[in-house]
Amino acid sequence: MSSDPASRAGAVLEIDLGGIVANWRRLAQKAAPAACAAVVKANGYGLGAAPVARALAAAGCRLFFVATLDEGIALRGALGADPEIAVFNGPLPGTAAEFAPYRLIPVLNDPGQIDTWKRHPNGPAILHVDTGMARLGLSAREFAAMADQLPKSGIAWRAVISHLACADTPDHPLNEQQRTRFASAAQRLPGVPPGLAASSGIFLGPPYHFDLVRPGAALYGVNPQPGRPNPLRQVVRLSGKILQVREIDRGESVGYGAAHVMKTAGRAATVAVGYADGWLRSLSHRGCGYIAGKRVPLLGRVSMDLVTFDVSAVDPALAHPGAMIELLGEHYGVDDAAADAGTIGYEILTALGGRYHRIYRDAAGTNHPA
Numbered sequence: 123m124s125s126d127p128a129s130r131a132g133a134v135l136e137i138d139l140g141g142i143v144a145n146w147r148r149l150a151q152k153a154a155p156a157a158c159a160a161v162v163k164a165n166g167y168g169l170g171a172a173p174v175a176r177a178l179a180a181a182g183c184r185l186f187f188v189a190t191l192d193e194g195i196a197l198r199g200a201l202g203a204d205p206e207i208a209v210f211n212g213p214l215p216g217t218a219a220e221f222a223p224y225r226l227i228p229v230l231n232d233p234g235q236i237d238t239w240k241r242h243p244n245g246p247a248i249l250h251v252d253t254g255m256a257r258l259g260l261s262a263r264e265f266a267a268m269a270d271q272l273p274k275s276g277i278a279w280r281a282v283i284s285h286l287a288c289a290d291t292p293d294h295p296l297n298e299q300q301r302t303r304f305a306s307a308a309q310r311l312p313g314v315p316p317g318l319a320a321s322s323g324i325f326l327g328p329p330y331h332f333d334l335v336r337p338g339a340a341l342y343g344v345n346p347q348p349g350r351p352n353p354l355r356q357v358v359r360l361s362g363k364i365l366q367v368r369e370i371d372r373g374e375s376v377g378y379g380a381a382h383v384m385k386t387a388g389r390a391a392t393v394a395v396g397y398a399d400g401w402l403r404s405l406s407h408r409g410c411g412y413i414a415g416k417r418v419p420l421l422g423r424v425s426m427d428l429v430t431f432d433v434s435a436v437d438p439a440l441a442h443p444g445a446m447i448e449l450l451g452e453h454y455g456v457d458d459a460a461a462d463a464g465t466i467g468y469e470i471l472t473a474l475g476g477r478y479h480r481i482y483r484d485a486a487g488t489n490h491p492a
C-alpha cells in the first residue's frame with residue numbers, strides 16, 4: 123500500500139477558495155454597479171484556474187479572462203458552456219477559427235486581429251485600445267484612423283477595454299491621462315460596455331470603474347494598494363516539511379558558497395522546498411518562516427530542493443523532522459515574501475511549484491485534495 127500524497131510531498135499548499143470568493147465579492151461590491159469579471163490567466167495566478175474559476179462562477183462571476191487560446195480551451199472544459207471566457211492575447215495567426223467551437227471571446231489588439239475577426243464573424247470580440255501602456259491594444263493613431271468604422275465593422279463588440287500602467291501608484295499623473303483618453307475612445311463605440319480597471323484600478327475610485335472591472339491579483343490576496351493596509355484576505359498557506367534538524371557550532375557555515383556563517387552556536391532545520399518549487403533564490407539570507415507563530419530566519423542560500431532555517435529559538439519539541447514550517451500564511455503573506463525577494467506578489471504566486479501537495483478548501487471550509 124502506498125503512502126498518502128501529503129506524506130510524500132515536501133510541502134503542502136493550501137488554497138482557500140472561500141477566501142478567493144470573499145475577495146471577489148468585496149471587489150464586486152466596491153465596483154458596483156460595474157460588473158466584476160475575474161482574471162484567471164497563468165493557471166489562476168498559479169493557484170489553479172479550474173478550481174478558482176468554478177468557485178467564482180458558483181458565486182456569480184459571469185466573465186473570465188485568460189491570456190492564451192489554450193488557457194481558454196482548458197477553462198471552457200472546466201467551466202462548461204455557460205460563463206463567458208475572453209482571451210487577452212487575441213487570435214494569433216492561423217488560430218481564429220478555434221475560438222468559436224469553445225465560445226471564446228478574443229480581445230482584438232491590433233488592426234490585423236480586427237481584420238482577421240471580420241473575416242471570422244463567429245461571435246463577439248473585445249476591443250483593446252492602448253491609452254498609455256504601449257504593450258497591447260490599438261495605438262492612439264490606429265484608433266483614430268479606425269474609430270468611425272469600428273461600430274460598422276460587423277463585429278459584435280462585447281466590450282472595449284484598456285489597461286492602466288500605474289494604478290498601484292494613485293498619485294501618478296498617467297492614471298488620469300489614461301482615464302480621460304479611455305473615456306473619449308469609449309464614446310466612439312456607443313452602447314459597447316467600457317472597462318479599464320484591474321485590481322488596483324478599482325481602488326482609484328468610481329470614475330475608473332466604467333461598466334466592467336477585471337481584477338486578478340487582488341482575488342488572490344495581493345495588496346492592490348501597496349503601502350496601505352490590505353483590504354483582502356490571504357488565500358494561500360504554504361507549509362514546508364522539516365527533513366533534518368542539526369546542531370551547528372559557532373563559526374560553521376551553512377549551505378552553498380558557505381555564504382552564511384553562524385555567529386553563535388544554534389540549531390538549523392532543513393526544509394524540503396527550494397527554488398525549483400518557486401521559493402525564489404533571491405530569498406537567500408532574507409526570507410523567513412514561522413513555527414507556532416514564531417519567526418525563524420532563513421539561513422544562507424536557497425538551493426534547488428532545500429532551504430534552511432534557524433530554529434535555535436524554537437522549542438525542539440516543535441522543530442523536529444516531520445514538523446512543518448509555515449512559509450506563506452497569515453504571518454508572512456505573499457507581499458511579504460515578495461518584498462524580501464525583491465519582486466512582486468504576482469511573481470511569488472505564479473512561481474509556486476508543481477511539487478507541492480495542493481489542498482483546496484471550499485467556502486464551507488471542506489478540504490478537497492487537488
Ligand SMILES: Cc1ncc(COP(=O)(O)O)c(C=O)c1O
Binds near residue numbers: 161322337339340
Ligand atoms: C490586460 C489585463 N487586464 C487585467 C489584468 C489583471 O491585473 P491585476 O492582476 O493587477 O488585477 C492583467 C494582468 O496582468 C492584464 O494584463
